[in-house]
Amino acid sequence: SISGSLKKSVQEITRTILRVKYMEAHTQSLHRLPPHVQQKFVRLKGRDKLPELLQLLKERPSSGGAVLIFCNSASTVNWLGYILDDHRIKHLRLQGQMSAAARAGIFASFQKSDVSVLVCTDLASRGLDTSSVQLVVNYDFPDTLQDYLHRAGRVGRVGSKAPGAVVSFVTHRWDVDLVRKIETAARKRTGLPGMDSINKPSPNAG
Incomplete structure (x- = not known):
């Protein structure tokens, strides 16, 4: 009818x-940086990244919340994990070469706050409840603005006790352009350039 x-x-x-x-x-x-989260960029040589990270971890207060340390590859996650073992820094590792069951167990353990340091790839930048995280360290600077945004979004979330901070190690010339764009967006409280179309509905959405 x-x-x-x-x-x-x-x-x-x-x-x-x-x-x-x-x-x-x-x-x-x-596609906007959380305004209450501090963004800090540390320009250094590759050989200085490890000492800088160890100092960050050793200086943080025991009540300083959880830490996510992002690496760009599974091999770096594993290597960094061995170094942290040597320094008796309790941590968990999460990367894509692990089985799904192993990853699920690590997710659960971290979210229960059994261990407060997680060394990971971008697997942990999406879908992980991180209200206890107060520090994100980009040990390897992310390849894209989108990756940076997802990593930065792990701190300062609803339920967090503190606004949190993101510390990024910048070692390569090609990272500096991304850093400038991020700093400008943070200062002007604007969206990250080139991110405006992400996840928006297409004109033909029906």
């Missing part, structure tokens, strides 16, 4: 409008 078809059309249009509004409302802040 005409009334039935009209009713169906109205329902479809309403669903489309609601879906678009929902996505827009939730994506406006997705």
